[in-house]
Amino acid sequence: MDQPCAALEGCHCRVYADRPQYCRQFECALLKGVIAGRNSPTQALRIIRSANRRAEKVRDLLRALGDKHESAALSIRFRKTGKRLQTTEPDAETADTYGQLTLAFHDLNLLLGDAFYP
Numbered sequence: 001m002d003q004p005c006a007a008l009e010g011c012h013c014r015v016y017a018d019r020p021q022y023c024r025q026f027e028c029a030l031l032k033g034v035i036a037g038r039n040s041p042t043q044a045l046r047i048i049r050s051a052n053r054r055a056e057k058v059r060d061l062l063r064a065l066g067d068k069h070e071s072a073a074l075s076i077r078f079r080k081t082g083k084r085l086q087t088t089e090p091d092a093e094t095a096d097t098y099g100q101l102t103l104a105f106h107d108l109n110l111l112l113g114d115a116f117y118p
């Protein structure tokens with residue numbers, strides 16, 4: 001399934017009532033934790049907000065580096081930006097921004113791996 005999904009609008013599914021079977025069955029680790037009582041809904045919302053902030057930071061840095069493919073997955077955008085910069089001689093400011101992007105992307109992946117992936 002291509003990500004991000006074309007039906008995703010902000011944090012909402014435009015086809016929620018008619019979403020595919022896979023979406024109906026999928027439960028991320030965070031939701032499973034709430035259902036099992038390991039996390040409170042308040043804790044889960046705090047983690048979701050943190051993930052959104054980290055993803056927005058990655059988006060901002062990608063934009064600053066000239067990537068405008070807003071509909072593509074962040075992992076693909078990050079990979080393509082890295083390849084593009086490898087073929088050029090980036091100035092110090094661009095290299096610094098790319099360093100910040102690398103750290104921000106790592107931060108996001110850590111949280112996704114810890115809290116969301118089953």
Ligand code: SF4
Pocket residue numbers: 005006007008009012013014015016019020023
């Ligand atoms: S629930 Fe499914 S169809 Fe809806 S936005 Fe998410 S991935 Fe897309």
